Amino acid sequence: MLDLPTIRPHVLSMATMYQQSIVLFRLRSDDGVEGIGEGTTIGGMSYGPESPESIRLAIETYIVPLLRLCDLSRVAETMLLIEKHVVGNTIAKCAVETALLDAAGKRIGLPVSDLISGGRVRSTLPVAWTLASGDTKLDIAEAEAMLEARRHRIFKLKIGKRDFREDIAHVASIKKALGAQASVRVDVNQAWDETTADQGMAMLADAGVDLVEQPVAGHDHAVMSRLSARHRIPLMADEALHGPASAFAVAATAGARVFALKIAQSGGLRAGRDVAGVAMAAGIGLYGGTMLEAGVGTAASAQLFATLPSLAWGTELFGPLLLSEEILEEPLVYRDFELIVPNGPGLGVSLDERQLDRFRRV
Numbered sequence: 001m002l003d004l005p006t007i008r009p010h011v012l013s014m015a016t017m018y019q020q021s022i023v024l025f026r027l028r029s030d031d032g033v034e035g036i037g038e039g040t041t042i043g044g045m046s047y048g049p050e051s052p053e054s055i056r057l058a059i060e061t062y063i064v065p066l067l068r069l070c071d072l073s074r075v076a077e078t079m080l081l082i083e084k085h086v087v088g089n090t091i092a093k094c095a096v097e098t099a100l101l102d103a104a105g106k107r108i109g110l111p112v113s114d115l116i117s118g119g120r121v122r123s124t125l126p127v128a129w130t131l132a133s134g135d136t137k138l139d140i141a142e143a144e145a146m147l148e149a150r151r152h153r154i155f156k157l158k159i160g161k162r163d164f165r166e167d168i169a170h171v172a173s174i175k176k177a178l179g180a181q182a183s184v185r186v187d188v189n190q191a192w193d194e195t196t197a198d199q200g201m202a203m204l205a206d207a208g209v210d211l212v213e214q215p216v217a218g219h220d221h222a223v224m225s226r227l228s229a230r231h232r233i234p235l236m237a238d239e240a241l242h243g244p245a246s247a248f249a250v251a252a253t254a255g256a257r258v259f260a261l262k263i264a265q266s267g268g269l270r271a272g273r274d275v276a277g278v279a280m281a282a283g284i285g286l287y288g289g290t291m292l293e294a295g296v297g298t299a300a301s302a303q304l305f306a307t308l309p310s311l312a313w314g315t316e317l318f319g320p321l322l323l324s325e326e327i328l329e330e331p332l333v334y335r336d337f338e339l340i341v342p343n344g345p346g347l348g349v350s351l352d353e354r355q356l357d358r359f360r361r362v
């Protein structure tokens with residue numbers, strides 16, 4: 001487990017992050033091939049049911065003994081055994097599956113994208129940036145600097161902490177300042193009830209905002225359906241999605257027009273691929289989401305997102321850029337508003353051991 005400093009406090013409706021805690025998992029199979037994976041969540045236990053500590057515990061206490069029984073070159077068979085003995089804990093499973101896939105790719109000299117879906121259809125991914133300093137002027141200055149540097153032109157604003165009118169005035173000022181050169185979206189992280197969401201979504205549409213992410217509780221599928229039917233601004237599901245069955249439930253009730261696809265929340269890259277399959281079959285748009293992972297989880301997400309036939313809303317794979325310390329030997333490359341998807345065997349990234357020693361939680 002590493003505790004990594006962020007470049008600034010990141011203000012979300014349920015927590016303010018001053019650092020990010022990530023869990024790295026490394027395995028070595030009998031043939032000597034190594035694989036790495038990452039399990040990361042946001043804001044301790046305030047975002048979802050897993051925490052950095054629970055991810056580590058699930059892996060060490062329950063998953064590692066199962067791995068000792070497996071032929072680690074057989075990814076699907078190994079994950080099936082884990083699925084049989086460990087319920088839930090999608091982020092821990094994602095870390096382990098990522099390491100298995102990384103090793104599998106290295107073993108045969110292919111990137112993970114080639115193993116999970118027959119290869120990539122794109123080699124770069126558009127990347128959004130989250131404005132979450134908590135201050136309108138600072139957010140505008142940050143967005144303008146990102147546009148100037150050609151790093152981001154899609155901005156997601158974290159709202160839901162303050163009164164909704166105050167939040168929307170903040171969003172509208174930012175959209176007005178940036179104009180047509182940027183797409184502005186919001187993430188409410190489940191903070192509103194239906195009545196507030198009704199007023200909020202109408203006002204956000206009028207302000208020129210393109211997308212509203214998880215305005216109400218993820219388990220309120222009926223409310224999501226009603227909001228999606230009533231509003232022209234698309235509702236994006238995030239916390240409602242934790243694997244293919246939940247994706248099907250949201251799709252079947254027309255609860256969202258866009259899915260935030262996350263490998264951690266889905267339970268791994270292959271489950272994420274299946275969530276994407278549900279979305280595509282149901283005519284739901286896709287956005288490549290993040291749990292603000294560092295380089296390993298971000299590279300793993302990129303391997304999946306690169307295989308998706310359509311990714312209409314781009315991605316938010318900016319996690320490493322929110323951290324002031326790099327953990328990869330070669331940092332991921334961001335250029336011209338996009339992330340270059342690593343192309344080496346496995347995930348295509350390696351760890352900087354000195355940084356692990358510096359930031360490991362003791």
Ligand SMILES: O=C(O)C[C@H]1C=CC(=O)O1
Nearest residue numbers: 130187238290291292316
């Ligand atoms: O989507 C979330 O809820 C979590 C995350 C993604 C970007 C960000 O700033 O926070």
Ligand SMILES: [Mn+2]
Nearest residue numbers: 187213214238
């Ligand atoms: Mn979200």
